[in-house]
């Protein structure tokens with residue numbers, strides 16, 4: 001039996017590779033020639049620990065190949081992006097396009113799994129699209145029509161630990177029917193050692209969104225505390241450390257905002273589905289999205305004291321010790337510093353990249369700098385990401401600077 005994985009990105013390719021490594025014949029499908037060619041050469045088009053070994057091994061054993069057209073298969077796993085469009089609604093056009101590729105290949109008996117993070121109702125939407133186009137098929141075998149099965153199995157792996165967490169994380173499997181959920185479970189069991197929890201599709205969709213919203217709301221609480229603490233003239237990091245000594249309190253850490261392509265996006269799928277009810281979730285998003293402005297106004301207060309300030313911005317990535325700049329508040333803050341302080345020189349420091357990103361390249365007053373040089377030259381030092389390189393800097397040099405430490409690294 002063959003599994004087709006549609007979308008060979010950060011989730012699709014690792015899933016395809018781990019299935020193939022566990023003896024399942026997998027055909028990967030992607031619209032990008034670059035991705036297809038790379039996979040067929042046994043290479044990986046992005047960085048993820050251990051993924052390259054799995055891909056190279058399974059391609060050379062003939063268990064994994066890639067192509068642009070959707071093949072006939074017993075199981076389809078759809079792992080394409082679901083970005084949001086204006087008004088914060090989920091854009092299902094990639095899911096629709098993947099579904100349209102599958103529709104002509106169906107003979108009856110297949111399982112379609114949606115893995116993309118999706119708004120509630122997306123799996124039903126996918127099933128409706130298939131059955132509208134193919135009235136000869138059914139969900140339940142009524143009128144003797146062959147059955148197609150649909151399930152939603154969201155991923156919950158942490159970038160950088162994907163190959164480990166695919167095996168060790170519990171998974172939620174939501175079927176449009178019980179049989180669909182059971183068939184999906186049988187497939188994930190080939191590589192997942194943890195528990196597989198069966199439910200309906202909408203609960204599975206909401207579980208994924210709920211996990212990331214939980215984290216977003218809790219970070220928003222910490223970010224709101226940081227603004228309150230500033231107003232009261234106390235140290236928010238000490239405040240949180242002390243509050244967390246209570247056995248039932250566990251507050252997360254404030255920062256310059258929330259980044260990445262999951263936590264800063266997924267809560268909006270709940271808000272746009274139920275705008276009247278999702279009040280706390282919306283407010284948390286707004287609090288976190290506002291945090292870069294808070295940091296920018298703190299910098300402005302300091303910068304106004306200099307005629308032509310030199311500002312070191314430490315970190316561009318969306319979290320520590322990675323090179324991923326997607327939806328990064330640190331990148332946005334650095335970009336705004338350059339735009340709003342035309343007379344200033346901005347020294348951007350990001351140990352995990354070696355070229356100024358395009359978002360900053362057009363600003364004439366930003367350059368990429370080494371950590372030590374930036375600190376030596378700067379009047380104002382803004383710490384945006386708690387990269388390991390920033391933790392042990394010379395305290396005496398720092399003491400001479402105006403410092404804004406958004407992560408509490410130098411307390």
Ligand code: SAJ
Pocket residue numbers: 155156157158159211212215219252253254255256257258259260261262263318319320
């Ligand atoms: N952040 C804070 N304070 C904290 C923790 C995080 O400001 O105390 C910030 C980070 O700096 C970053 C953002 O939040 O900007 C998100 O980082 P993260 O490490 O919390 O999460 P992601 O986006 O890398 O991965 C999340 C994970 N979800 C949860 O932990 C509930 C991961 O398991 C999911 O698979 C992933 O989203 C996803 O793909 O949805």
